[in-house]
Amino acid sequence: xxxxxxxxxxxxxxxxxxxxxxxxxxxxxxxxxxxxxxxxxxxxxxxxxxxxxxxxxxxxxxxxxxxxxxxxxxxxxxxxxxxxxxxxxxxxxxxxxxxxxxxxxxxxxxxxxxxxxxxxxxxxxxxxxxxxxxxxxxxxxxxxxxxxxxxxxxxxxxxxxxxxxxxxxxxxxxxxxxxxxxxxxxxxxxxxxxxxxxxxxxxxxxxxxxxxxxxxxxxxxxxxxxxxxxxxxxxxxxxxxxxxxxxxxxxxxxxxxxxxxxxxxxxxxxxxxxxxxxxxxxxxxxxxxxxxxxxxxxxxxxxxxxxxxxxxxxxxxxxxxxxxxxxxxxxxxxxxxxxxxxxxxxxxxxxxxxxxxxxxxxxxxxxxxxxxxxxxxxxxxxxxxxx
Amino acid sequence: xxxxxxxxxxxxxxxxxxxxxxxxxxxxxxxxxxxxxxxxxxxxxxxxxxxxxxxxxxxxxxxxxxxxxxxxxxxxxxxxxxxxxxxxxxxxxxxxxxxxxxxxxxxxxxxxxxxxxxxxxxxxxxxxxxxxxxxxxxxxxxxxxxxxxxxxxxxxxxxxxxxxxxxxxxxxxxxxxxxxxxxxxxxxxxxxxxxxxxxxxxxxxxxxxxxxxxxxxxxxxxxxxxxxxxxxxxxxxxxxxxxxxxxxxxxxxxxxxxxxxxxxxxxxxxxxxxxxxxxxxxxxxxxxxxxxxxxxxxxxxxxxxxxxxxxxxxxxxxxxxxxxxxxxxxxxxxxxxxxxxxxxxxxxxxxxxxxxxxxxxxxxxxxxxxxxxxxxxxxxxxxxxxx
Numbered sequence: 001x002x003x004x005x006x007x008x009x010x011x012x013x014x015x016x017x018x019x020x021x022x023x024x025x026x027x028x029x030x031x032x033x034x035x036x037x038x039x040x041x042x043x044x045x046x047x048x049x050x051x052x053x054x055x056x057x058x059x060x061x062x063x064x065x066x067x068x069x070x071x072x073x074x075x076x077x078x079x080x081x082x083x084x085x086x087x088x089x090x091x092x093x094x095x096x097x098x099x100x101x102x103x104x105x106x107x108x109x110x111x112x113x114x115x116x117x118x119x120x121x122x123x124x125x126x127x128x129x130x131x132x133x134x135x136x137x138x139x140x141x142x143x144x145x146x147x148x149x150x151x152x153x154x155x156x157x158x159x160x161x162x163x164x165x166x167x168x169x170x171x172x173x174x175x176x177x178x179x180x181x182x183x184x185x186x187x188x189x190x191x192x193x194x195x196x197x198x199x200x201x202x203x204x205x206x207x208x209x210x211x212x213x214x215x216x217x218x219x220x221x222x223x224x225x226x227x228x229x230x231x232x233x234x235x236x237x238x239x240x241x242x243x244x245x246x247x248x249x250x251x252x253x254x255x256x257x258x259x260x261x262x263x264x265x266x267x268x269x270x271x272x273x274x275x276x277x278x279x280x281x282x283x284x285x286x287x288x289x290x291x292x293x294x295x296x297x298x299x300x301x302x303x304x305x306x307x308x309x310x311x312x313x314x315x316x317x318x319x320x321x322x323x324x325x326x327x328x329x330x331x332x333x334x335x336x337x338x339x340x341x342x343x344x345x346x347x348x349x350x351x352x353x354x355x356x357x358x359x360x361x362x363x364x365x366x367x368x369x370x371x372x373x374x375x376x377x378x379x380x381x382x383x384x385x386x387x
Numbered sequence: 388x389x390x391x392x393x394x395x396x397x398x399x400x401x402x403x404x405x406x407x408x409x410x411x412x413x414x415x416x417x418x419x420x421x422x423x424x425x426x427x428x429x430x431x432x433x434x435x436x437x438x439x440x441x442x443x444x445x446x447x448x449x450x451x452x453x454x455x456x457x458x459x460x461x462x463x464x465x466x467x468x469x470x471x472x473x474x475x476x477x478x479x480x481x482x483x484x485x486x487x488x489x490x491x492x493x494x495x496x497x498x499x500x501x502x503x504x505x506x507x508x509x510x511x512x513x514x515x516x517x518x519x520x521x522x523x524x525x526x527x528x529x530x531x532x533x534x535x536x537x538x539x540x541x542x543x544x545x546x547x548x549x550x551x552x553x554x555x556x557x558x559x560x561x562x563x564x565x566x567x568x569x570x571x572x573x574x575x576x577x578x579x580x581x582x583x584x585x586x587x588x589x590x591x592x593x594x595x596x597x598x599x600x601x602x603x604x605x606x607x608x609x610x611x612x613x614x615x616x617x618x619x620x621x622x623x624x625x626x627x628x629x630x631x632x633x634x635x636x637x638x639x640x641x642x643x644x645x646x647x648x649x650x651x652x653x654x655x656x657x658x659x660x661x662x663x664x665x666x667x668x669x670x671x672x673x674x675x676x677x678x679x680x681x682x683x684x685x686x687x688x689x690x691x692x693x694x695x696x697x698x699x700x701x702x703x704x705x706x707x708x709x710x711x712x713x714x715x716x717x718x719x720x721x722x723x724x725x726x727x728x729x730x731x732x733x734x735x736x737x738x739x740x741x742x743x744x745x746x747x748x749x750x751x752x753x754x755x756x757x758x759x760x761x762x763x764x765x766x767x768x769x770x771x772x773x774x
Contacts, residue, residue, distance in 0.1 A: 002720045004732050006744075007429070021415065028412050028435040029670075031732030031745070042394070048415040050434040283416075287727055287752060296723070305726035307752055309696065333389045336683070339692035340674055345391050345418030357393075358418070365674060365694055 002301050008032050009299060012070030012094070013045070014063065014085070015077035016052055018346040018356060019275050019291075020045030022283070023076060026291035032299070037066045044346045060084045067094040074098075074252060074298045076274050078106050097298040098200075098273045099250030106273050110151045110183045119247045121240060122267045124259075125186040130179045132169035138184035139165060147185045150176040160218070162187070188267065190259035194227050196241035197279035197290045200251050202300040206293070207241055208286055209308045210234045213257070213278050219354055223278045224313045224374045225285055233264050240266045248273065253294040255279055277316065277356070284342050284361050285312030310364040313373035315381040317358040319351040324386075330357075334383035340365035340373075341380055351386055389688050395419050398682060399457030399481070400432070401450065401472070402464035403439055405733040405743060406662050406678075407432030409670070410463060413678035419686070424453045431733045447471045454481040461485070461639060461685045463661050465493050484685045485587075485660045486637030493660050497538045497570045506634045508627060509654040511646075512573040517566045519556035525571035526552060534572045537563040547605070549574070575654065577646035581614050583628035584666035584677045587638050589687040593680070594628055595673055596695045597621045600644070600665050606741055610665045611700045611761045612672055620651050627653045635660065640681040642666055664703065664743070671729050671748050672699030697751040700760035702768040704732075706742040717744070721770035727752035727760075728767055738773055 008031035013020050016038030024034040025048050036045045037053040046052040055062030058081040067073055067088050073096035075085070085100035105112045116123045127138040129148070139146055150159030161172050163184070176182050193213040199206045212227035213220055227234060241256040248254060248271070255276020257269040279290035288304030296303055317330070335343050345358040362377045395418035400407050403425030411421040412435050423432045424440040433439040442449030445468040454460055454475050460483035462472070472487035492499045503510045514525040516535070526533055537546030548559050550571070563569050580600040586593045599614035600607055614621060628643040635641060635658070642663020644656040666677035675691030683690055704717070722730050732745040749764045 001718050002723055004717050004719050006734065006736050006738065008732065008734055024435070025412060025415050028408065028734075029729070029731045031730075031734045033434045033734070047420045047437040048411070048435050287750070288729075302720060302723040304723070305752060307726070309750075330391050331388050332391050333689060336389055336689040336691070339694070342416070342675075343418075344416045345395065347393065347395055347415075347418045347420070349393050351393065363674070363696075365692060 004031050009071040010035055010050070010069065011295060011298065012066040012073045013037070013049075014057060014066070014073070014075035014080045016040070016043035016045035016049065017076065018044050018348075019076035021048055021346055022280070022291045022344070023275070023294060024048040026289055027295045030292065030295060032295055035066060035070055037062055040349075042349060044348055047347060057081055058084060060088070064088050064092070067092045070094060072097070072298050074294070078103065078273070082107075097251040098248060098254075102249045102273050105248065106271060108151050109149055112271065113183070113185075115247050116244065116268055119243065121243050121247065122265065124188045124267055127184050129173070129182045129184050132173060135163060135169040135173060135184060136165075139163065142184060142186040146187050148172050148176055149183050149185055151181045151183055153177060153181070188259050188269075189262070191262050192227065192229060192260040193269070194229070194237045194258040194260055194266070195223070195276065195278040196237055196256045196258065197253060197276060197282060198241045198245055198256055199253050199293045199297050199303055199306075200245050200248065201297050201303040202251060204303065205242055205245050206303045206306050207238050208279065208282055208290065208306045210237045211278050211281065217354070219318070220277050220316060222313060222315045222374060222377060223281050224370045225281055225308060225311065226370065228370060229260060230264070233260055233266070236264070236266050240268060244268060244271060251297040251300065253279070253290050253297060280344070280359050281312045281314040281361055283344070284363050285309055311368070311370045311373055312361060312363050313370065313377040314359055314361045315377040316356055317345075317360060317381060317384060319353055319355040319357050320386050323353070324351045330384040330386055332384060335360050335380045338362070338376065338380055341376070391418050396458040396686060397422055397437070397456065398685060399453040399460045400424070400436075401444060401453070401460070401462040401467045403427070403430035403432035403436065404463065405431050405735075406463035408435055408733055409667070409678045409731070410662070410681060411435040413676055414682045417679065417682060419682055422453060422457055424449055427736075429736060431735055434734060444468055445471060447475070451475050451479070454479045457481060459484070459685050461681070465490065465660070469494075484638040485635060485641075489636045489660050492635065493658060495538050496536055499658065500570070500572075502634050503631065503655055506630065508630050508634065509652065511575050511654055514571050516560070516569045516571050519560060522550060522556040522560060522571060523552075526550065529571060529573040533574050535559050535563055536570050536572055538568045538570055540564060540568070575646050575656075576649070578649050579614065579616060579647040580656070581616070581624045581645040581647055581653070582610070582663065582665035583624055583643045583645065584640060584663060584669060585628045585632055585643055586640050586680045586684050586690055586693075587632050587635065588684050588690040589638060591690065592629055592632050593690045593693050594625050595666065595669055595677065595693045597624045598665050598668065604741070606705070607664050607703060609700060609702045609761060609764060610668050611757045612668050612695060612698065613757065615757060616647060617651070620647055620653070623651070623653050627655065631655060631658060638684040638687065640666070640677050640684060667731070667746050668699045668701040668748055670731070671750050672696055698755070698757045698760055699748060699750050700757065700764040701746055701748045702764035703743055704745040704747060704768060704771060706738040706740055706744050707773050717771040717773055719771060722747050722767045725749070725763065725767055728763070
């Protein structure tokens with residue numbers, strides 16, 4: 001039996017970026033207070049959260065303080081300190097979800113791919129590589145070109161280098177962090193990038209409708225839902241995503257990025273143990289948002305309905321121009337005036353090129369197709385100007 | 388041209404109840420920080436607001452502090468101090484919307500009804516009454532029974548007394564506050580109670596689809612949208628609500644309660660110069676919420692689309708049993724598990740009988756009718772238990 005007290009429960013969140021901000025926005029209607037820990041004073045999540053603890057992500061005393069002031073713990077960044085969370089969960093009895101051990105799988109792409117492959121989840125072929133000779137052997141096995149990847153520390157495409165027989169393997173290996181931090185993955189020739197926001201609840205799982213992602217310069221630009229592919233492919237993507245949950249430990253929302261291959265088969269690309277940029281569309285486009293689901297799941301509450309309210313397109317609003325601490329200003333009239341457009345502005349204190357400053361979501365108000373909505377979201381995104 | 392800075396603008400709100408809470412929840416996605424002033428420590432709006440100033444609603448120094456820390460001022464309670472707001476707006480140059488003078492119209496029902504009648508807005512017949520003899524005269528003019536009303540200080544039906552020839556007019560007059568505070572209004576035999584959430588923007592007006600309200604013990608229990616009446620009546624209700632805006636001064640959302648008469652004509656019952664309980668359904672049921680609209684309007688931003696996303700029913704979750712400071716707990720499993728149901732829990736620190744503790748909104752997930760959604764919302768409302 002789920003009960004709501006006055007005051008309600010408090011959710012402690014390691015990380016206070018835009019994901020923490022949207023978690024706090026989603027927690028409030030449920031009567032749940034959010035407390036965030038983040039090293040940046042006035043982090044994006046600070047205004048809608050009840051309070052912020054200003055501390056580094058690996059500050060054990062501060063995480064302990066967070067736990068002592070909270071009823072549940074979670075994290076919105078992979079940088080969260082797994083050992084500290086595990087120890088503090090044990091010492092304080094305040095449950096942390098996902099389980100800190102899951103961060104192992106996330107931090108190390110080789111460990112992650114092995115676990116998925118062992119569980120029968122389709123992933124691109126891969127090899128552990130320690131030396132330039134291993135890279136050459138892997139290219140023989142997997143075909144060239146292939147992708148040399150940092151096992152740990154990669155983000156938004158950083159740490160991925162295409163390699164073939166002519167590449168300086170030693171130099172490439174050094175660039176991704178050297179021996180002990182590298183793997184080679186077969187080059188994936190995909191038709192489409194998909195993603196599924198899946199949820200592990202206390203008593204069952206759920207998945208939102210399959211989204212289609214558009215990346216440029218290895219950064220997510222847009223997501224549209226439903227993905228413009230066949231029902232079969234969408235069903236397969238959903239099934240694979242739910243299979244991935246079996247490999248992960250702990251309740252919560254997971255963002256699962258997938259490749260759709262030319263033959264309609266699916267493989268897993270990356271997993272985020274938290275709400276994901278490609279699930280922001282759920283705020284307006286689904287019967288519940290990924291953020292509400294994460295709050296419910298972490299607290300052990302029943303999960304909410306994940307059905308689509310209507311075709312939806314989301315476009316990120318990325319910083320352009322130069323770094324700016326104070327003067328970032330966007331002309332948002334077109335976004336504010338468009339019917340069915342929803343602005344999300346993260347309140348970041350500083351603009352940087354390609355930094356995620358906000359997003360816009362377009363939902364169907366008449367009979368627009370997914371393509372129309374995507375075109376509309378792009379036009380709105382392009383209408384803003386940064387100073 | 389609307390611009391969004393980093394950090395964004397701050398909206399100062401006098402009052403920090405559930406309306407302030409939902410304002411803060413709606414402001415955050417827009418990048419707008421909310422600062423509330425409320426005498427109750429840890430008021431419902433405190434968690435999602437950036438900060439709370441703990442002070443009485445008529446504490447001039449505190450309101451001045453609020454203005455100095457904000458870019459715009461508004462209020463979410465009629466108890467806001469009109470004179471203080473007017474003076475502080477003039478002194479600080481921080482604009483307050485709606486204009487404080489509008490509170491005059493709201494505080495005094497006689498002044499309000501006169502202003503509406505003068506503007507050609509349909510209202511029930513009324514008479515100012517100063518003495519028991521005036522009450523008898525009014526009954527002769529308007530017919531008996533009629534409603535004796537307090538001009539000021541009434542709320543949720545308090546201050547309304549039905550009177551006829553046999554009533555002790557002197558005693559009734561004393562009960563509503565005596566000479567100088569009374570009016571008699573003709574008894575309205577209505578088919579249906581409707582309400583329209585209307586918005587005065589910087590450059591135009593808008594109105595959400597017409598809702599149908601169900602009251603019991605003079606407290607709003609449920610709202611369903613669209614109202615179950617004819618298109619003609621809905622159009623007329625919308626037109627009357629937009630006419631009401633002409634009488635009011637300042638930007639913002641106004642909740643306008645209306646009567647639908649047997650002949651399909653409309654008259655105005657009450658006006659709230661703020662988001663209203665009968666507009667809570669907009670959070671999930673419309674393309675924008677009344678709270679987002681209020682933020683946009685007060686800031687002078689373009690208004691958002693007000694179209695219906697689908698039939699919607701909202702039911703208030705009211706405190707029952709006895710007063711309780713700590714132990715109020717509701718079993719919310721049925722609400723959390725119902726597809727299309729959305730919980731809003733206000734985080735109040737104390738339960739009292741009939742106190743608004745939260746609400747549940749049911750949106751269409753398949754092809755449920757408005758009646759089905761209302762029945763569903765009532766069942767969910769009745770499933771909760773307070774300790």
